Amino acid sequence: MTETTMTGGRLRIEARNLTKRFGDITAVDDLGFTVEPGRITGFLGPNGAGKTTTMRMMIGHITPTSGSVTIGGKRYHELADPSATVGAVFDAASFHPDHSARDHLRVYAAMGGHPDGRVDELLSLMDLTGAARRRTRGFSTGMRQRLNLATALLGDPRVLLLDEPSNGLDPAGTAWLRSFLRHLAGEGRTVLISSHVLGEIQQVADDVVVIRQGRMVAAAPLAELSGTAPAVLVHSPDAEAVARMLVQQPFAGYETRVERIGPEQLRVWGPDPASLADLAAAHRLRIHGLTPEEPDLERLFLDLTGSMR
Numbered sequence: 001m002t003e004t005t006m007t008g009g010r011l012r013i014e015a016r017n018l019t020k021r022f023g024d025i026t027a028v029d030d031l032g033f034t035v036e037p038g039r040i041t042g043f044l045g046p047n048g049a050g051k052t053t054t055m056r057m058m059i060g061h062i063t064p065t066s067g068s069v070t071i072g073g074k075r076y077h078e079l080a081d082p083s084a085t086v087g088a089v090f091d092a093a094s095f096h097p098d099h100s101a102r103d104h105l106r107v108y109a110a111m112g113g114h115p116d117g118r119v120d121e122l123l124s125l126m127d128l129t130g131a132a133r134r135r136t137r138g139f140s141t142g143m144r145q146r147l148n149l150a151t152a153l154l155g156d157p158r159v160l161l162l163d164e165p166s167n168g169l170d171p172a173g174t175a176w177l178r179s180f181l182r183h184l185a186g187e188g189r190t191v192l193i194s195s196h197v198l199g200e201i202q203q204v205a206d207d208v209v210v211i212r213q214g215r216m217v218a219a220a221p222l223a224e225l226s227g228t229a230p231a232v233l234v235h236s237p238d239a240e241a242v243a244r245m246l247v248q249q250p251f252a253g254y255e256t257r258v259e260r261i262g263p264e265q266l267r268v269w270g271p272d273p274a275s276l277a278d279l280a281a282a283h284r285l286r287i288h289g290l291t292p293e294e295p296d297l298e299r300l301f302l303d304l305t306g307s308m309r
């Protein structure tokens with residue numbers, strides 16, 4: 001991958017008591033979180049949770065009703081050179097259908113006061129050199145996403161905000177985006193990506209901020225959240241008795257939680273499969289299958305956000 005360059009320091013995004021109301025709708029409700037430089041932060045929440053509104057407040061498109069969000073301690077409009085500090089990509093970004101990729105970038109470079117040479121650099125970085133002269137009307141979703149990203153990177157920003165960047169990307173495009181974002185974070189940049197599908201960012205984010213109906217649900221390193229949800233699937237004709245036994249069993253070190261997921265199936269958090277099998281045997285209960293589940297963040301996410309999918 002071609003080197004990107006970065007001058008200047010590392011910038012933290014900080015939201016404090018951030019609130020936005022549209023008439024009767026409270027889209028963002030008293031949010032407080034930080035997004036650290038040098039890391040990729042996933043901003044998660046079901047549709048309508050308030051992610052886009054929050055990100056648009058970061059770049060001054062929307063004015064908070066109360067509270068604040070700052071970048072390196074400053075509100076967006078207080079930044080010395082906003083477009084060289086923050087690059088943002090929103091889903092709705094559109095291109096003039098008759099413009100070529102190069103035309104598009106040149107227009108934005110001129111508007112942002114960025115050198116024209118940046119255009120060819122970015123076309124190459126985004127693997128769009130071959131399509132530089134083609135009209136954007138014929139671009140695939142992946143090409144559009146890359147052109148969006150190129151537009152956001154024109155000013156070599158230290159902070160990158162991407163709203164649903166994986167939308168419409170195929171697996172190769174998603175893998176490319178992942179390694180590209182990792183590269184940018186590795187240079188000390190601050191990378192925030194939103195998604196309503198946890199799986200999309202599960203493999204890329206270092207930290208996650210989860211919101212629901214505009215409110216904070218969780219903010220933590222991804223590894224910490226994953227660590228909270230190990231589970232074992234238990235298949236047993238004595239499922240009810242196994243569940244009762246587990247809940248009543250006061251055994252050390254485990255905090256046991258049992259979910260009944262079918263007449264003969266349980267999901268159990270706490271004991272590992274071997275301990276579970278031993279316990280069931282000691283109580284003369286039949287176990288027909290024990291399957292350890294991967295730390296299931298998607299489940300945790302659904303539990304946290306209460307969303308139905």
Ligand SMILES: Nc1ncnc2c1ncn2[C@@H]1O[C@H](COP(=O)(O)OP(=O)(O)OP(=O)(O)O)[C@@H](O)[C@H]1O
Nearest residue numbers: 022025027045046047048049050051052053054196
């Ligand atoms: N300009 C507006 N006027 C009125 N309501 C708005 C406006 N913008 C957003 N909302 C409402 O605010 C809430 C949050 O919307 P927002 O787009 O920020 O959510 P989101 O998490 O980005 O959702 P999605 O994943 O669907 O993009 C929604 O109820 C939405 O309808």
